Amino acid sequence: MTEKLSEATRGPLLDPLFQSGWALVEGRDAIAKTFSFTSFVDAFGWMTKVAIWAEKWNHHPEWSNVYNRVDVLLTTHDVNGLSALDAKLARKMDKLA
Numbered sequence: 001m002t003e004k005l006s007e008a009t010r011g012p013l014l015d016p017l018f019q020s021g022w023a024l025v026e027g028r029d030a031i032a033k034t035f036s037f038t039s040f041v042d043a044f045g046w047m048t049k050v051a052i053w054a055e056k057w058n059h060h061p062e063w064s065n066v067y068n069r070v071d072v073l074l075t076t077h078d079v080n081g082l083s084a085l086d087a088k089l090a091r092k093m094d095k096l097a
């Protein structure tokens with residue numbers, strides 16, 4: 001069962017993500033990042049690769065694509081906050097970008 005990150009566990013998990021451009025979201029227990037690509041096709045191709053991992057892990061982003069930009073927000077709806085799955089998907093998104 002997925003659990004909401006505690007104050008003690010979230011630091012080590014989230015700090016590396018803050019270093020790579022992720023940030024906490026005002027008013028939600030969530031992290032967000034904007035990914036920019038060289039073209040729409042590159043942005044959409046990245047979204048497709050991420051989508052395969054999201055489906056495999058049954059953990060899905062809240063995201064929006066405009067041309068070469070993808071705005072991403074990650075949170076775990078089942079626990080109404082951040083979980084280890086969000087950090088895991090964020091790391092995968094960074095790796096695939």
Ligand SMILES: C[C@H](O)[C@H](O)[C@H]1CNC2=NC(N)=NC(=O)C2=N1
Nearest residue numbers: 058059060061075076077078079
């Ligand atoms: C029923 C299904 O397993 C759940 O709704 C999954 C699907 N993907 C999900 N994605 C995210 N971000 N949070 C969830 O709690 C979640 N739950």
